[in-house]
Amino acid sequence: MIKGMWWKVAGIILVIYSIIAGIMVEVPALPLIHQTIRNLFYHVPMWFAMFIMFGTALVYSIKYLSSLKLKDDLIASQAVNTGLFFGSLGLLTGMVWAKFTWGDFWTNDPQLNGAAVSVMAYLAYTILRGSIDERALRARVSSVYNIFAFMLLVIFLGILPRLADSSLHPGKGGNSSAMGDLDPTMRLVFYPAIIGWIIIAFWILDIRKRKRILELQQQF
């Protein structure tokens, strides 16, 4: 982890900026979406943060399998927990957005189903961890499953929606590209929001990791 306060401060400033500017900024008037397009600043960064967290979990799982240090596994499991937190926030914000633009909280969209199943795969990871008592065995088995789960995540969020015939999400299934035609003033809020939330995610991961280490030290 990076030492010092500056990156946490930067994260807070970026997130606060994106929240305030996300409400204030001038957005283009599009049919159907209208003002709900502001949700872009809150919904999409959640998925970016989740993806980065699950990626961190993957890196530490591979690290664990080659080093067999239990600390790596601890970081991987906490990264999965943090990722699940951001994933459920992404689902919630997405559902609110879907209700006001597509008319329903849940639509049969390849991107939605993919997100649901990959979150399910990571929930299965936590169940798998809970079902093994011996720590070294738990670390090894769950690292192996974690690598599988990341493969699923890439297939579900990266490949399958693009292969699908139709999707309500931009950039998928014949729709226009996702980032290519984003309004330039919106980009000024969108990119800081993504970076800010990713920093916050790493901060949460850092705190969770330290808390877990303290808990483990107390046991012995």
Next chain:
Amino acid sequence: MKEVIDLIKKDFLLEIRQRFALNAILLYVVSTVFVVQLSFGRIIDETSWIALFWIILLFAAFNAVSKSFVQEHSARRLYYFVLASPVSIIISKITYNSALMVSLGFLSLGLYVLFLGMPEFNPWLLYPSFILGCIGLASALTMVSAIASSAGNNAALMAVLGFPVVIPLLLLVINAFKMALKVEIATMQLIKSLTSIFLIDAVVIVLAVILFPYLWRK
């Protein structure tokens, strides 16, 4: 290589000697197909035909493959551990289970067609995607069964872990089946749909071969 062939032979002999397991799966397939026939009658629309067939086959696959590691208890595991390398063990299991699944799949398909009739499919897409789908199901579930068996042979765990792993494969295979309903398909589309199934199979098998040694080490 010799090791792999010997291990496959061993699995095959075990299956022949304890015939009840295979018979139980066959009975399961026959009874579900019969129930489907009783409730739907002979002719159902194509989409339900495909969906029901894959549901039946999915559960048959869970039953057939989940025992591949669960049935071996720990003393025998230790014995294999001394005898063979983990890579040849997983390759032999995947090969054996794929062969089992393909034959089981064709048997179920035959029964299903016998009881329910068959919509008109394009055979060039149907059979390759069917075989690839069976192989993918078998290899993904073999790996999941290895994970579940190192977590203490919990049957519920097998379902929880296996479900997300087989979903992308099932989605692609079912899409390919639906595409095969159109008798005229562009060759490009056919190749695209088959390669995407093949790629998922390949990724699952490669990951299984790389990761299994870590599970096996005790």
